[in-house]
Amino acid sequence: MTATQRWRELVETEHAQSDLKRGEIPPPQDHWRPFAQNFRADPHRTDDPLVNRLLQEVEPQHTVMDVGAGGGRLALPLALRCAKMVAVEPSSSMCQVLREQATDSGVDNVSLVEAQWEEAQVEAVDIILCAHVLYVVAGIEDFVRKMEANAREKVLIVLFQSPPQSQIYPLWQMVHVEERIPLPSLPQFREVLEQLGVDANVEMLEQLPQRGFEDREQALDQLTDRLYLAPGSSQLAKLEQILPDILQETDSGFIVKGSQPLQPALVSWRPQAN
Ligand SMILES: C[S@@+](CC[C@H](N)C(=O)[O-])C[C@H]1O[C@@H](n2cnc3c(N)ncnc32)[C@H](O)[C@@H]1O
Incomplete structure (x- = not known):
């Protein structure tokens, strides 16, 4: 099996496992709606190591495109540095956050492609920048090739060493009594x-502080969502039962006990055709 086939298999089997757990309940139209506000961030902030690292790649004359821009967490600070930013984003709730944040912050050189x-x-x-999107993209070759075809100078990919939800994978065993099928991440992307013959530079970036949950109630809500637990189910009762034992209090809220911080990487290359 080739690397791109293996990538597709991981994405599709993970999605199939999620669908099975959802049962009769159809997947939400906009998966990001409950989380979109988490992607709102002040574009003028100066204390974000990822933004500061990406700003080193951007000059005032550059045109930049952020593929899967979310709420503009990265697109908007980069827009303040470059000539023009194109944000490509399919989720309407994310687009709304991006639009509001751009207006509130006076960022006026962003055009949004809702697709x-x-x-x-x-x-x-x-x-072209693409941060924390690829994990769920089954057709990775076409996705990457389209970025290469549309980037004159550089492709910048940000993704984690481990899958984004890996901190809660151990809970699958406790609640569903089965292993969570992992999404692909940096090792599989390398x-x-x-396979695609792309000679990229891979730079490991600063580990992120654990994001966690504001309080126990938010932990229960978000874990219920991420573990696909139906109201009244025995699995939800199990989660409620184990919750006090699996949460660890931190300065800023709660994290899942024993979970390791996620380490991002910046993967960059100059597209060969250009
Ligand atoms: C984890 S968020 C990351 C948002 C932003 N890049 C950031 O780092 O803050 C992933 C985003 O990718 C978007 N996305 C998922 N699949 C996509 C696709 N096929 N094309 C474009 N965007 C996609 C989602 O809608 C979501 O907003």
Whole structure:
């Protein structure tokens, strides 16, 4: 099996496991609605190591596109540095956060393309950024090739060493009595790039502080969502029962006990055709 086939298999089997756990309940139209506000951030902030690192890649004359821009957490600070920012984002709740934040912060050089990258109609830019999106993209080769075709100078990918939800994978065993199928992340992406003949630079970035939950109630709500637990189910009762034991209090709220901080990486290359 090739690296791109293996990537697809991981994404599809993870999604199939989620669908099975959802049972009769159809997947939400906009998966990001409950979390979109988490992606709101002040574009003028100066204490975000990821933003500061990405700003080193961007010059005032550059045009930049952020694929899967979310609420503009990265697109908006970069827009303040570059000539023009194109944000490609399919989730309407994320788009709403991005629009509001841009207006509130006086960022006026962003155009929003409300579409999946695979379908988006765009013009080429100097730099393409894609942060924390690839984990769920089954057709990784076409996705990457389209970024290469539309980036004149650089492709910048940010993704974690481990899958984003891996901190709660141990709870699957406790609640569902089965292992969570992991999404692909940096190790599998390196293999994909090798298969595609892309010679990329991989830079490990500062580990993120644990994001966690504001309080116990939010922990229960978000874990119920992420573990696909139906109201009144025995699995939800199990989660409620174990919750006091699995949460650890921190300065800023609660984390899942024993979970390790996620380590991001910046993967960058110059597209060969350009
Ligand atoms: C974890 S969020 C990251 C948002 C932003 N890049 C950041 O780092 O703050 C992932 C985003 O990717 C978007 N996304 C998922 N699949 C996509 C696709 N096929 N094309 C474009 N965006 C996609 C989601 O809607 C979501 O807003």
